[in-house]
Amino acid sequence: MREYDSTLSDAEIIERVIRGDVDTFECLLERHQTRVFGIVASRVPRRDVEEVAHDAFVRAYTSLARFEGRGDFGAWLSKIAVRACHDYWREIYRRREQPMSDLSEAQLASLARLAADRSNRAHGEDASTHEARSLLAWAMDKLSAEDRAVLELVHIEERPVKEAAELLGWSVVNVKVRAYRSRKKLRAILEKLNAE
Amino acid sequence: MKRNKKEIEDLERYLFSAHRALEAPPPGPGWRESVMSDIRRFGAFEERANGEAAFSNFAWRFAMVTGVVALILLAYIYSNGFVDYQEIAARYLANPLDFII
Numbered sequence: 001m002r003e004y005d006s007t008l009s010d011a012e013i014i015e016r017v018i019r020g021d022v023d024t025f026e027c028l029l030e031r032h033q034t035r036v037f038g039i040v041a042s043r044v045p046r047r048d049v050e051e052v053a054h055d056a057f058v059r060a061y062t063s064l065a066r067f068e069g070r071g072d073f074g075a076w077l078s079k080i081a082v083r084a085c086h087d088y089w090r091e092i093y094r095r096r097e098q099p100m101s102d103l104s105e106a107q108l109a110s111l112a113r114l115a116a117d118r119s120n121r122a123h124g125e126d127a128s129t130h131e132a133r134s135l136l137a138w139a140m141d142k143l144s145a146e147d148r149a150v151l152e153l154v155h156i157e158e159r160p161v162k163e164a165a166e167l168l169g170w171s172v173v174n175v176k177v178r179a180y181r182s183r184k185k186l187r188a189i190l191e192k193l194n195a196e
Numbered sequence: 197m198k199r200n201k202k203e204i205e206d207l208e209r210y211l212f213s214a215h216r217a218l219e220a221p222p223p224g225p226g227w228r229e230s231v232m233s234d235i236r237r238f239g240a241f242e243e244r245a246n247g248e249a250a251f252s253n254f255a256w257r258f259a260m261v262t263g264v265v266a267l268i269l270l271a272y273i274y275s276n277g278f279v280d281y282q283e284i285a286a287r288y289l290a291n292p293l294d295f296i297i
Contacts, residue, residue: 133211183208
């Protein structure tokens with residue numbers, strides 16, 4: 001990577017990029033890649049994280065003229081990353097792929113029982129368990145791309161509704177309604193799984 | 197057997213906390229270079245902006261000409277009436293006698 005002045009602000013770097021110094025964009029990449037990977041990794045399967053993060057940065061570059069150095073570049077980039085993830089799921093659903101879980105119903109039911117037992121004992125203590133993630137991935141795969149996006153932001157990441165609305169570019173009312181419905185749908189999926 | 201509400205909420209909380217604990221993988225060795233190579237392919241911002249502006253100007257000029265042509269055609273059709281030659285030909289072929297008499 002080429003050397004650059006680390007005291008330059010994001011706005012100054014953007015100004016240089018817009019003036020034609022394309023290589024300076026790499027500074028923004030280095031500064032913000034952890035943030036973008038954090039957003040993307042919690043939303044898309046691990047195998048596609050790099051691709052979606054790549055897409056988010058390319059989108060940021062092509063829309064840079066619209067940013068024009070106003071506000072916080074990190075927050076603006078976060079919006080782009082969240083929307084890139086949303087578009088990723090819309091495309092997956094459109095193609096009707098089976099992206100997340102290849103577990104059988106019986107395996108899922110046993111995972112649900114196992115996860116429930118653990119949650120009864122002390123939820124959160126061993127939260128890094130692989131089976132819990134597989135189960136959640138399976139359940140979320142049954143939701144629409146919109147429900148998935150809002151559930152992740154409002155219920156899993158516990159962001160305020162207003163922030164979620166800004167990130168998705170939706171109205172606050174829309175986010176509130178979707179957040180309520182998506183959680184209800186998720187609970188119905190989990191209930192049904194255990195009832196079978 | 198259906199779970200009660202509390203059990204489902206506990207399960208959901210457990211699943212969410214498991215998801216939150218997921219750590220983002222670091223980018224692979226060639227990732228940054230691959231993003232930059234795509235970005236360089238787009239070209240410098242000013243060049244691209246100039247190219248887009250030129251295309252946009254051309255498209256708008258062309259749109260105006262298209263609009264004017266469409267209006268002239270509409271005026272012509274309105275004053276002369278619309279003749280569907282295809283339908284006349286089809287009717288003639290279906291029943292030529294009607295057209296001769």
